[in-house]
Amino acid sequence: MILRREVVRERLDHLRTVIRHLDELRASDRDRFLASYQLQWTAERGLQLAAQSVFDIGTHVLSGHLNVHPADYEDVIRLLAAHRVISPELEQRLRGLGGFRNILVHGYLEIDESRVYDFLQRESAVFGDFAAAIESWMAET
Numbered sequence: 001m002i003l004r005r006e007v008v009r010e011r012l013d014h015l016r017t018v019i020r021h022l023d024e025l026r027a028s029d030r031d032r033f034l035a036s037y038q039l040q041w042t043a044e045r046g047l048q049l050a051a052q053s054v055f056d057i058g059t060h061v062l063s064g065h066l067n068v069h070p071a072d073y074e075d076v077i078r079l080l081a082a083h084r085v086i087s088p089e090l091e092q093r094l095r096g097l098g099g100f101r102n103i104l105v106h107g108y109l110e111i112d113e114s115r116v117y118d119f120l121q122r123e124s125a126v127f128g129d130f131a132a133a134i135e136s137w138m139a140e141t
Contacts, residue, residue, distance in 0.1 A: 003064035015053040051101035073098025
């Protein structure tokens, strides 16, 4: 497979759109968020889309440029760091995203909306940092 920069750029554009919507949701206070299934479902879907974008972009970079094929979502993050596409610090911040994504996709009975809110408030900035790291890597490569 060959790295197709236009594919990465399209996926980064999509990720940035999702980030903008997540930023709007982040403005909600905890009580309002926890009382509104609309906000909860929108946040869950946005976080799922952002996480999936990270994994799709990472997999494309790994397979298309480095001919490396990750075994699972967490392996995507580990391999991006091992190949210096992202920093070790960003790798640490992204650890566990695969499990969080799987809970959002498959664990609909187990979702703790407080945890979703907390992730939205404290951790969602990692998506923008990931996009910036990929752009930087592409500019250098």
